Amino acid sequence: MARLQLTNVTKRYGEMKAVDDVSLDVANGEFLVLLGPSGCGKTTTLRTIAGFVEPTSGSVRLDGKDVTDLPPWKRNAGLVFQSYALFPHLTVSQNVAFGLEMRKIPKADMPARIAEALRLVRLDHLGERLPRQLSGGQQQRVALARALVFRPDILLLDEPLSNLDAKLRQDVRVEIRELQRKLGLTTVMVTHDQEEALTMADRLVVMSEGRIRQIGTQHDLYERPADRFVADFVGRSNFIDGTIEAPGRFRSGGGLEIACGEGRTGTATLALRPERVAVLGSDAAATDNRFEGRVEFLSYLGAAIDLHVRISHAERVIVQLPNRPENAPPKIGDAVNLGWNRETARVFQD
Amino acid sequence: MTGRIGMRMLGRLALNGAATLSMAYLLLPLFFVTWLAFFAQEIPSFPPDGYSLKWFRAVPGNDRFVSGFILSLQVASIATLLGISIGVPAAVCLVRMKFTGRELVSSLLLLPLVVPGIVLGIALYVFHVETEILTEIPILGSIGGLIAGHVLIVIPWTVRLVTASLVGMDRAIEEAAQSLGADRFTTFRRITLPSILPGMVAAAMFGFISSFGNLEMSLFLVGPGRTTLPIAILQYLEWKIDPTIAAVSVLQILFIGVAMLLTDRFVKISRVV
Numbered sequence A: 001m002a003r004l005q006l007t008n009v010t011k012r013y014g015e016m017k018a019v020d021d022v023s024l025d026v027a028n029g030e031f032l033v034l035l036g037p038s039g040c041g042k043t044t045t046l047r048t049i050a051g052f053v054e055p056t057s058g059s060v061r062l063d064g065k066d067v068t069d070l071p072p073w074k075r076n077a078g079l080v081f082q083s084y085a086l087f088p089h090l091t092v093s094q095n096v097a098f099g100l101e102m103r104k105i106p107k108a109d110m111p112a113r114i115a116e117a118l119r120l121v122r123l124d125h126l127g128e129r130l131p132r133q134l135s136g137g138q139q140q141r142v143a144l145a146r147a148l149v150f151r152p153d154i155l156l157l158d159e160p161l162s163n164l165d166a167k168l169r170q171d172v173r174v175e176i177r178e179l180q181r182k183l184g185l186t187t188v189m190v191t192h193d194q195e196e197a198l199t200m201a202d203r204l205v206v207m208s209e210g211r212i213r214q215i216g217t218q219h220d221l222y223e224r225p226a227d228r229f230v231a232d233f234v235g236r237s238n239f240i241d242g243t244i245e246a247p248g249r250f251r252s253g254g255g256l257e258i259a260c261g262e263g264r265t266g267t268a269t270l271a272l273r274p275e276r277v278a279v280l281g282s283d284a285a286a287t288d289n290r291f292e293g294r295v296e297f298l299s300y301l302g303a304a305i306d307l308h309v310r311i312s313h314a315e316r317v318i319v320q321l322p323n324r325p326e327n328a329p330p331k332i333g334d335a336v337n338l339g340w341n342r343e344t345a346r347v348f349q350d
Numbered sequence B: 001m002t003g004r005i006g007m008r009m010l011g012r013l014a015l016n017g018a019a020t021l022s023m024a025y026l027l028l029p030l031f032f033v034t035w036l037a038f039f040a041q042e043i044p045s046f047p048p049d050g051y052s053l054k055w056f057r058a059v060p061g062n063d064r065f066v067s068g069f070i071l072s073l074q075v076a077s078i079a080t081l082l083g084i085s086i087g088v089p090a091a092v093c094l095v096r097m098k099f100t101g102r103e104l105v106s107s108l109l110l111l112p113l114v115v116p117g118i119v120l121g122i123a124l125y126v127f128h129v130e131t132e133i134l135t136e137i138p139i140l141g142s143i144g145g146l147i148a149g150h151v152l153i154v155i156p157w158t159v160r161l162v163t164a165s166l167v168g169m170d171r172a173i174e175e176a177a178q179s180l181g182a183d184r185f186t187t188f189r190r191i192t193l194p195s196i197l198p199g200m201v202a203a204a205m206f207g208f209i210s211s212f213g214n215l216e217m218s219l220f221l222v223g224p225g226r227t228t229l230p231i232a233i234l235q236y237l238e239w240k241i242d243p244t245i246a247a248v249s250v251l252q253i254l255f256i257g258v259a260m261l262l263t264d265r266f267v268k269i270s271r272v273v
Helices: A042-050 A092-102 A107-120 A136-148 A166-183 A194-200 A218-223 A228-233 B002-036 B054-061 B063-096 B102-114 B117-135 B143-167 B172-179 B184-213 B216-221 B229-239 B244-266
Strands: A004-013 A016-026 A031-035 A057-062 A077-080 A154-158 A187-191 A203-208 A211-216 A238-246 A249-252 A257-259 A266-272 A278-280 A289-300 A304-310 A316-322 A335-340 A346-348
Touching (some): A031 A194, A042 A077, A042 A203, A077 A136, A077 B172, A136 B172, A203 A228, A211 A228, A228 A238, A228 A346, A238 A316, A249 A266, B002 B244, B063 B143, B063 B184, B117 B216, B172 B184, B216 B229, B229 B244
Parallel strands (some): A031 A187, A154 A187
Antiparallel strands (some): A004 A016, A004 A057, A238 A249
16 A cells, blocks of 8 residues: 655657656545546556556656656556456466465465455455456456455556446446455556546546646536536536627627626637536526527436527537426427526636 | 258358368378278289288388488477477567567568478578588588478477467466566566467477478488488388388378377367467
């Protein structure tokens, strides 16, 4: 268990910067998730922490000790790969034993340590199987046991759930998180799946094009996204482009006058969460903004219903309604009134 | 409807027919050689006058066959060991490293498989002559020269089969080993080597068989009084055509067949090739 610090880490491949000036401080026992689309540098960052990528500049420190120049086999980091990377010619027990052997743990202590690790992932009965005789979910747990058994300073997870089917993935998320919390293990996970990231993380790091766009808790990222990219990548947003004509008065590209919060005059984009826009009944209390629109498309999602409502020739917004028996959803072609208060929309300006 | 079913049956019939024909074409010579080895008469003719085991009894009595077998066994074994120890590191470099001229080196290592044996033989012969003139080291007709030539037969098999094993291997398992504390050498020994072992065994098998049965190249490299088994067979054929040759061939087929079966018990070659 340890604190992990990355200071101004940059990795160049020729002209391309795969990781661009990334600094992170992961507290002891914290679960940090690197989130971003493919090619955003999150995996390169993780591989830098693991020691497989040597940064062009910057440093990696583990528990205060500079490990930037240490090879992977001297870093004491437990790593779980996307493909699990189990040794195909070794049994489950032998796979788990590998890290112990490398650390010259006395032979006599090994069976107990292996059994303990396998019990942790609830696979104590499968020690003699070969990896190919296991299901994907079981292989994933062996990989986890193998990474935990030697009590690493830090646990690194590289898209560990992307090869599991959707239902299993939801269970394993919770399982890994509870295990990590129980062991108090500093953990960095890489994923492109925002739901996974939001479920598991203490803090999230949103990356794109090698750079950190924002670091924060789920609440920070969702309620106060730093820029348009984060607002779009974490959760959903409606974006309305236009200009702020005067403080608090926004004119959309489609000509609507919208009351907004902060922001200086000039070009701006409003970001509006679909579930924060209300469909107003005739008796509704006044809101700062009220626009009449027409439902053009409707998706029935079970727990919620998405309405795509045209409010001007240039703007169509998605509104998410909770699916409750008492509010019958409108139909395609219906006229509806949408309303939101000025603080509901975030303003992004360059 | 019926037309489609009819077509499908016709297709299956054609496939089975073609398969049967090909198998027959491959197996008939083996069948006739084996049959011939048991003929009683000296000049093979149909139908046989009777059957006998005397040709098999004659084989161990023939010094040329016995010494040829021993020499072929020695040459093939040593050449296989050397070829594997050169070919495996070469394959690892070719797959794992990026360097200029990689394609060229790769083609060069596979070349002996493409060049006709007789061309290879002449080339090596000329090379040995020139080297001997220059350095006065007696290579020409030496057992060292013969083995060196046979190493060339083993290398392409090794490079090809081990390369295929390495390419098919998940690189992440090597990184997993390193993250668990294994340095590069330990990773190779404990993880990479077991993964490419079937490829190596298959390469040794095919290299050995190619070397053991090689005639054209060996013709140029053997010295006086030193003949490999295929050469002994050829020389015998120049004088006699009695079924002894067939008996030798049957023994050779059995020898290789048993070797393959034994190997397959330990490593499933069929999974690699």
